[in-house]
Each structure stands twice: as C-alpha cells, then as structure tokens.
Amino acid sequence: MELRSRIPAGPIQEAWDNARFEMKLVNPANKRKHHIIVVGSGLAGGSAAATLGELGYRVSCFCFQDSPRRAHSIAAQGGINAAKNYQNDGDSIWRLFYDTVKGGDFRAREANVYRLAQISVQIIDQCVAQGVPFAREYGGTLTNRSFGGAQVSRTFYARGQTGQQLLLGAYQALERQVQAGSVTMYPRTEMLDLIVIDGRARGIVTRNLVTGEVNTHIADAVILGTGGYGNVFYLSTNAKGSNVTACWRAHKRGALFANPCFTQIHPTCIPVSGDYQSKLTLMSESLRNDGRIWVPLKKGDKRAPDQIPESERDYYLERRYPSFGNLVPRDVASRNAKYVCDEGRGVGETGLGVYLDFSDAIRRLGRKTIEERYGNLFDMYQRITDEDPYQVPMRIYPAIHYTMGGLWVDYHLMSTIPGLFVIGEANFSDHGANRLGASALMQGLSDGYFIVPYTVGDYLASNKFESVSDSHPEIRNAIACVQQTVQKLLAINGKRTVDSFHRQLGKVVWDYCGMSRTAQGLETAIYQIRELREEYWRDVKVPGSADDLNQSLEKAGRVADFFELAELMCVDALERNESCGGHFREEYQTPEGEAQRDDDNFSYAACWGYRGYGNREDLVKEPLEFEYVHPSQRSYK
Amino acid sequence: MRVTLKVWRQQRGKSKGKFVSYPVDNANPDMSMLECLDVLNEQLSERREDPIAFEHDCREGICGSCGFMINGIAHGPLPATTVCQLTMRHFKDGDELLLEPWRARAFPVIKDLVVDRRSFDRIIAAGGYISVSTGSAPDGNAIPVAKEAADRAMDAAACIGCGACVAACPNASAALYTGAKITHLGILPQGKPEQDMRAIRMVAQMNEEGFGGCTNIGECTGVCPKEIPLEVIAAMNRDFFRGTWHERDNVVITMRPFTEWSYGSKLQVDPRSTDG
Numbered sequence: 001m002e003l004r005s006r007i008p009a010g011p012i013q014e015a016w017d018n019a020r021f022e023m024k025l026v027n028p029a030n031k032r033k034h035h036i037i038v039v040g041s042g043l044a045g046g047s048a049a050a051t052l053g054e055l056g057y058r059v060s061c062f063c064f065q066d067s068p069r070r071a072h073s074i075a076a077q078g079g080i081n082a083a084k085n086y087q088n089d090g091d092s093i094w095r096l097f098y099d100t101v102k103g104g105d106f107r108a109r110e111a112n113v114y115r116l117a118q119i120s121v122q123i124i125d126q127c128v129a130q131g132v133p134f135a136r137e138y139g140g141t142l143t144n145r146s147f148g149g150a151q152v153s154r155t156f157y158a159r160g161q162t163g164q165q166l167l168l169g170a171y172q173a174l175e176r177q178v179q180a181g182s183v184t185m186y187p188r189t190e191m192l193d194l195i196v197i198d199g200r201a202r203g204i205v206t207r208n209l210v211t212g213e214v215n216t217h218i219a220d221a222v223i224l225g226t227g228g229y230g231n232v233f234y235l236s237t238n239a240k241g242s243n244v245t246a247c248w249r250a251h252k253r254g255a256l257f258a259n260p261c262f263t264q265i266h267p268t269c270i271p272v273s274g275d276y277q278s279k280l281t282l283m284s285e286s287l288r289n290d291g292r293i294w295v296p297l298k299k300g301d302k303r304a305p306d307q308i309p310e311s312e313r314d315y316y317l318e319r320r321y322p323s324f325g326n327l328v329p330r331d332v333a334s335r336n337a338k339y340v341c342d343e344g345r346g347v348g349e350t351g352l353g354v355y356l357d358f359s360d361a362i363r364r365l366g367r368k369t370i371e372e373r374y375g376n377l378f379d380m381y382q383r384i385t386d387e388d389p390y391q392v393p394m395r396i397y398p399a400i401h402y403t404m405g406g407l408w409v410d411y412h413l414m415s416t417i418p419g420l421f422v423i424g425e426a427n428f429s430d431h432g433a434n435r436l437g438a439s440a441l442m443q444g445l446s447d448g449y450f451i452v453p454y455t456v457g458d459y460l461a462s463n464k465f466e467s468v469s470d471s472h473p474e475i476r477n478a479i480a481c482v483q484q485t486v487q488k489l490l491a492i493n494g495k496r497t498v499d500s501f502h503r504q505l506g507k508v509v510w511d512y513c514g515m516s517r518t519a520q521g522l523e524t525a526i527y528q529i530r531e532l533r534e535e536y537w538r539d540v541k542v543p544g545s546a547d548d549l550n551q552s553l554e555k556a557g558r559v560a561d562f563f564e565l566a567e568l569m570c571v572d573a574l575e576r577n578e579s580c581g582g583h584f585r586e587e588y589q590t591p592e593g594e595a596q597r598d599d600d601n602f603s604y605a606a607c608w609g610y611r612g613y614g615n616r617e618d619l620v621k622e623p624l625e626f627e628y629v630h631p632s633q634r635s636y637k
Numbered sequence: 638m639r640v641t642l643k644v645w646r647q648q649r650g651k652s653k654g655k656f657v658s659y660p661v662d663n664a665n666p667d668m669s670m671l672e673c674l675d676v677l678n679e680q681l682s683e684r685r686e687d688p689i690a691f692e693h694d695c696r697e698g699i700c701g702s703c704g705f706m707i708n709g710i711a712h713g714p715l716p717a718t719t720v721c722q723l724t725m726r727h728f729k730d731g732d733e734l735l736l737e738p739w740r741a742r743a744f745p746v747i748k749d750l751v752v753d754r755r756s757f758d759r760i761i762a763a764g765g766y767i768s769v770s771t772g773s774a775p776d777g778n779a780i781p782v783a784k785e786a787a788d789r790a791m792d793a794a795a796c797i798g799c800g801a802c803v804a805a806c807p808n809a810s811a812a813l814y815t816g817a818k819i820t821h822l823g824i825l826p827q828g829k830p831e832q833d834m835r836a837i838r839m840v841a842q843m844n845e846e847g848f849g850g851c852t853n854i855g856e857c858t859g860v861c862p863k864e865i866p867l868e869v870i871a872a873m874n875r876d877f878f879r880g881t882w883h884e885r886d887n888v889v890i891t892m893r894p895f896t897e898w899s900y901g902s903k904l905q906v907d908p909r910s911t912d913g
Contacts, residue, residue, distance in 0.1 A: 017737075065700075067758050131821065176762070240693055
C-alpha cells in the first residue's frame with residue numbers, strides 16, 4: 001500500500017494557501033444536502049461540528065458524555081500557543097514551526113506543522129471574539145507566559161483553566177448551531193463501528209448508553225475527534241471515559257494507525273498514593289516557570305524538605321540543562337525525574353517523587369503574585385494531598401498524559417479510508433515523537449475550526465454519493481458485529497472484574513512501554529498482553545444487561561480494544577530501534593544519557609494495518625523529509 | 638477506615654427507587670469519595686450484584702460530570718470541592734453517609750445517582766454565546782478588555798455546569814447557572830451587542846425547563862464547587878429587565894424540553910435513501 005500524503009508542492013509558506021485555492025467548493029445551496037457525522041465534542045470535534053454547521057452542512061455530533069461540554073479538553077490547564085509576537089520577544093510563525101518540529105524530535109510532517117503555526121494566530125482571534133476570558137494586562141491587551149520547551153512567551157491562558165474556557169467557547173458555538181437546527185447533538189451515545197461502503201466511510205454504528213439501542217447513522221463523511229489513548233495505561237491524567245474505541249474500530253475497518261508507541265509522559269503530576277487509585281492528577285506545566293525542581297543529593301535522605309540545606313540539594317535540571325533549566329521539554333524533564341528516583345533519591349513515602357519548590361518564587365514575587373498565577377492549582381494540590389504547597393514543596397512524578405500517535409492522516413486530515421477524517425489528538429500528524437506544552441489545544445482548534453471544514457468540503461465536492469438503504473449488507477454486518485461483541489462480553493460471566501484486568505494491563509504497558517523501553521522488555525510485554533487478553537475473553541465478569549445504563553459494559557468494550565492497541569504499541573516500540581522524543585529505548589542513548597535518534601533508518605512515520613485478530617499487523621512507512629528544519633541532536637543544555 | 642454508604646438505588650427513570658445500605662470496611666482516608674464508590678462497586682461486581690451507577694469523568698474537578706448529595710449537602714461537606722476531589726479524610730471512622738442524586742424536576746433520574754442535565758445545554762443553546770462564526774474575528778488585541786473586567790468574567794465563566802446549585806436550592810432554581818453565563822458574556826465588550834436578547838432568551842428557556850424561581854436564599858453559591866458569586870443572579874435580573882424593555886416588540890421562542898433518550902427502534906438512515 002502506498003501512502004499519499006498530499007503535501008502541496010512549492011514553498012512551505014504558501015502550501016496551505018495553494019492547497020485551499022485548489023480545493024473544490026460546495027455550492028452554498030447544496031451544503032445542506034450533505035450530512036456529516038462528527039464523533040467527539042472536544043476542542044477538535046466540537047469546533048469542527050460548530051463550524052460545519054455555520055457553513056450550512058447538516059451535522060450530527062456524538063459524544064459518550066452527558067453533554068458536549070464534558071469532553072476531556074476541558075481539563076487542559078496551562079494554555080495555548082500562538083505566534084502573535086505580542087510580547088516583542090522575537091517570536092514568529094517560523095519560530096513556532098521550528099520549535100514544534102525540533103520539540104517533536106524530527107518525527108512530524110513539516111508541512112502540517114508549518115500550517116499549524118500559521119493558523120495559531122487566527123485561533124486566538126476567534127476565541128477572543130467568542131468571549132474566552134484570556135488573561136489581560138492592565139492596559140487591556142492580551143498577556144502571555146512562557147512554557148516548557150520555548151524561550152519566548154507565546155502562551156495565552158485563562159488562569160489555570162485554559163482548556164475549560166476554550167472548550168466552553170467551542171461548546172457555545174456548537175449549541176448555537178444546535179439552536180439554529182444545523183447540528184443535531186447525540187449525547188450519551190458511543191460509536192462502536194464504522195460503516196464502509198464501496199471503500200468509503202459512509203456512517204457509524206452507535207450504542208445509546210441509556211437505552212442500549214444499537215442504531216446506524218449514514219452520512220457522506222465521518223470525522224473522528226475522539227482524543228487519545230492514554231488510558232491504555234489505566235493510570236493516566238486522562239478522564240476515566242477517554243478511550244480508543246472509535247479509532248480502533250475504524251482501524252479494524254482499514255484505517256492505518258501511525259506511531260502508536262509515541263506517548264507523552266507529563267513530568268508534573270501528583271504521585272500515586274495507593275492501589276485504589278483511579279487516575280492521576282496533573283499539575284500544570286506552567287508551575288515549572290516559577291517552581292524549582294530538586295531532590296536530595298544523598299540517597300535515602302528522609303529529612304523533611306525544610307531540614308535539607310541548599311548545599312545538600314540537587315536542582316538537577318538546572319545543573320544538567322543550564323540554558324533551559326526547569327523549562328526543558330516534557331520528555332527530558334520526565335526522564336530525568338525517573339533517573340533520580342531510580343538512583344534512590346526520590347522523595348515521599350514511595351520514593352517515586354521529586355520536589356517542585358516555590359519558596360524562592362514566593363520570596364521574590366510575594367505570595368499574592370503566586371496565588372494569582374497558580375492559586376487554583378495550589379488549592380487542588382492541597383485538597384488531594386492535605387499538604388500546603390505555600391509552606392511545603394509539592395511532590396510530583398511523571399504520568400502518562402498525551403498520545404502523539406493516532407490514526408494516520410494526509411495533509412487534508414483524511415485517513416486511509418476515503419471520507420474518514422481524523423482530527424485533534426486522535427490523529428498522528430503534528431507533534432512527532434514529543435508534544436510541546438500548550439500545543440494540544442492549538443492543534444485541536446486548528447484542525448476543527450480552520451482545516452477540516454475546508455478539506456471535507458473538497459472531498460464532498462469531488463465525489464458523488466449514492467443513497468444508502470438500511471438493508472445494505474455492510475450495514476447489517478456492522479450492526480451484527482456490534483451486537484455480537486456486546487452479547488459476548490455479557491455472556492462470559494467469569495470471575496474477574498473489568499477494572500482488575502485493566503489495572504493489570506496498564507501496569508504491563510507502564511513497566512515495559514512507558515518512560516523507557518528495551519527490546520527484551522517489549523517482548524515480555526507482548527507475551528504478557530496476549531496471555532492476559534486470552535484470560536480476559538475467558539474470565540471477565542460484566543454484570544447487568546445490554547438494554548439500560550450499564551457502565552461496566554461500556555468499560556468492558558473499551559478495555560477489549562485497549563488490549564489490542566497495547567500489543568500494537570509494543571510491536572511499534574520494538575520495531576523502532578532508536579530513541580526519539582517520548583520513545584526512549586535504553587539501547588540507543590548518547591554518552592550523556594540523551595535520546596539517540598537514527599535518522600538514516602527511522603526518519604519515517606510507522607503506519608500499521610490491521611490483519612485480523614491476533615495477527616501481526618502490516619507496517620507501511622511514510623518517509624519524512626526535512627527541507628526547512630534540519631535534523632540535529634536536540635540540545636537544551 | 639470503615640464507613641456505611643446508604644445509597645439511592647433506582648434501576649430506571651420510571652422505576653421506583655429506595656435507599657440500600659452498604660458497609661465499606663476498607664476505605665482509606667486518602668481516597669476520594671468516588672474511589673470509595675469504585676471499591677464498593679468492585680465488591681458488588683464480585684458478588685454479581687449491579688454496581689452503583691454514578692456520573693464521573695475527569696476526576697479533577699473540572700468536567701462537571703460528577704455530583705450527588707452527601708447527607709443532604711450537594712458535593713458533600715467540603716466547600717469549593719466536587720465529590721471527585723473530596724477525600725475520605727473529611728469523614729470520621731464509622732460515619733454513615735447518605736448518597737442521593739440531584740433532586741429537581743428539570744433533572745430526571747436516569748439510574749441510581751445519574752440524572753439527565755440536558756436542560757442545562759438547552760439554556761446555553763437559547764442564547765449563551767456570542768454569535769461570531771469561524772473566520773470573522775478581528776485581531777485579538779483589537780478588542781481591549783480591562784483586566785478587572787476580564788477577571789470578573791473569568792470568575793463567572795469558571796462554572797462547570799454540574800448542577801449542584803439546582804440541587805441545593807429549595808426552589809430547584811437554575812438562576813446561578815444561567816446568571817453565570819449571562820454575566821461572563823455580558824461583562825465583556827464582545828458580548829455587549831447581544832446582551833439584552835441573551836438574557837431574555839436564556840431566562841425564558843430556564844423557565845420553560847421547569848426550574849423554580851430564585852428567592853435569594855443563597856444555598857446555590859454556598860455549595861458551588863467553583864464559588865460562583867451570588868451577584869451573577871443580580872446581573873441576570875438587571876439584564877433581563879433592561880432587555881424586556883428594549884426588546885418589547887420581539888417574540889421570544891423557546892425550545893421544547895424533552896426527557897426521552899430513545900431515538901426509536903427504527904434505524905436512522907439518510908433521508909435521501911430509497912426506503913428510508
């Protein structure tokens with residue numbers, strides 16, 4: 001299979017303009033004849049559904065939550081990047097492009113990243129106009145802060161709730177279209193299969209989570225904005241409901257899955273406290289702007305932090321990376337936290353934690369300023385840990401947070417199934433092997449507001465759509481598949497709960513395919529995942545029935561997909577014999593312990609094709625060319 | 638620690654519910670209220686009993702999914718905290734905790750502790766936005782916003798739409814929720830052009846949904862996990878009164894509240910299809 005990435009020819013600065021000019025347009029009067037399905041209502045899905053509705057298409061938008069406003073984008077804290085250069089500190093579209101390609105450790109597609117940097121500017125304008133209450137200077141202009149991995153201040157924010165405010169902006173735009181009648185919203189509805197007819201995506205099969213009804217929805221195009229798959233690790237900063245099911249079922253219908261092993265570990269989360277733990281709580285990366293990270297110099301130093309004098313502390317990021325210090329990118333910060341804890345210098349009861357200390361910042365800026373910048377985060381920390389971070393340094397530890405891998409898409413954000421578009425975290429395209437802080441919100445909104453509404457139009461205008469009857473064999477087949485899986489899960493009636501399997505799976509993936517990986521470990525993981533998956537289909541216990549609200553059944557279907565994805569992640573990690581970004585193979589490191597890329601052999605996106613349950617997937621490579629930002633060893637020293 | 642959870646169990650919206658007591662012997666002071674329910678649900682599943690349905694998602698206090706009454710208080714005893722961030726250390730060993738769903742006509746029960754809050758979405762759809770289509774915005778700094786206005790707008794915009802305000806109000810009023818959005822958008826210069834109509838339409842929809850009227854009791858702000866101030870209700874009333882005068886010649890249309898979930902058993906097909 002040959003992948004056509006459809007990157008426009010010519011200079012990168014003009015690529016998006018040229019591509020848009022060449023796109024076919026749908027006559028305004030014909031737009032309402034086209035029905036478009038959007039699955040997911042977060043920053044990507046919500047903004048896409050709203051914009052397509054504004055353009056005049058008939059849109060159906062689906063989410064598993066009770067309201068589109070609950071999508072997990074809402075939990076993003078820190079901010080959103082844009083190359084506005086309002087701070088006059090040397091920022092530009094070119095610099096944001098450069099930082100993102102470099103930050104992604106040269107495993108992203110240049111043309112996509114350049115377009116993202118270009119569009120970043122429009123996103124801020126749009127959100128301001130919607131009434132997103134971004135932080136302001138006294139003069140009334142927008143203010144910015146700096147964020148990990150960047151040396152300019154280009155991050156726009158709304159206290160520690162930027163994701164919430166941007167999502168509410170998209171949600172309000174979406175509800176405006178619901179009121180206008182152009183968007184029909186289907187909450188508490190989960191997509192369980194993709195309908196492919198004559199090689200094109202023509203609809204989805206859903207399960208109504210309240211009544212258990214299985215329905216089909218037919219359309220001319222399907223857009224997935226269903227987020228990432230971090231919950232494969234069980235413990236992650238994702239919402240409990242975040243899952244890979246929509247993407248995975250599309251993958252099983254023929255959409256290639258790219259770079260599944262590229263997962264991001266966020267350096268600043270509250271450490272695990274017990275085995276009942278259901279999720280990990282992120283502390284915004286913005287805390288690293290004013291907090292200093294340290295551990296005791298001596299191993300096993302159990303003194304309280306205020307009893308450890310300056311001379312016996314190791315501010316290890318400032319020591320190893322003097323120019324970026326505490327603001328090194330996430331992969332570097334996480335890995336270094338792991339190293340110092342592996343050395344036995346970790347803090348807290350479990351020894352899996354490092355200090356994030358604000359005492360210098362409070363002395364320098366005063367408590368009030370710190371309260372203004374991080375008040376809600378400090379309160380959250382105190383509620384969870386019962387410790388006051390104004391008095392005692394926070395304890396933090398890395399946790400899985402974001403997944404750069406996802407369904408493969410071309411420059412038009414279309415997957416390998418024509419008519420199936422994938423946007424936001426669910427696709428693979430813009431962040432390479434590591435995502436920079438404040439770039440996820442940017443990508444979600446860029447895809448949803450400004451890219452997919454154009455490219456879907458081009459697809460609709462370029463194709464003819466036969467009407468589809470509900471007796472079509474592909475539709476019958478898809479419904480039967482969904483109903484069989486549901487019945488099968490309920491019928492096993494074994495001894496172990498879904499959560500107990502999920503927890504065990506997560507531990508395997510975290511231990512062998514987490515912050516650092518080895519060939520031997522990955523082989524072990526693949527073996528263990530397969531064993532556990534067999535046991536799952538033999539011994540899982542799903543109480544309740546299929547015809548009402550059954551949260552155990554919802555989880556059971558999602559965990560079944562996580563099992564298959566987990567194996568693919570390990571296969572992908574094993575295939576990639578290099579270290580890059582968040583993918584750190586212990587066998588491939590520089591003498592200083594940094595990630596050692598192998599551009600000669602691995603400068604490609606690894607795209608996997610499904611070949612049936614339990615079979616090894618096919619690998620197709622999309623070579624990555626770097627014409628504008630030349631690959632170099634990433635250095636933050 | 639040991640607690641007893643006395644939980645409202647109701648199989649479906651239309652079936653009759655009752656309280657059932659469950660001892661939890663292995664609660665831990667560091668776990669959240671929801672993790673305590675997780676532990677209980679694991680035990681129920683192992684005994685082949687139906688686990689307790691409760692709404693939750695982000696578990697960091699921002700998505701607004703979770704929420705129920707604990708001993709008569711929405712989100713429990715800790716101020717400014719949702720149940721997902723309420724740790725068990727705030728209860729005593731041996732406590733009995735009464736858990737029941739939000740009670741309001743506009744929030745019908747779906748199952749156990751899960752209620753239908755689509756009425757909140759319809760209030761936003763009625764006018765809780767600034768009508769600016771994608772692509773039509775001027776430069777971000779072309780609209781200066783005084784820092785104080787931005788801060789106050791943010792205070793109101795922090796609402797997570799959980800519904801605790803309605804559950805706590807003896808009238809089941811949604812005035813704090815609706816007022817928060819009207820205030821957020823009304824304070825900002827971008828929101829001024831639609832200020833009058835927004836208030837009228839949102840208030841009309843709120844009334845249509847069957848929420849009660851506000852009688853200035855203030856329970857809502859007391860339980861609000863984001864501490865939305867009571868003044869947003871004053872702002873709503875002011876905008877509504879001014880709006881009804883300015884817009885007295887305009888007709889206000891509301892959306893019909895619906896509580897059905899079923900899409901009908903018929904398969905949904907493309908309207909252009911031959912036999913659909």
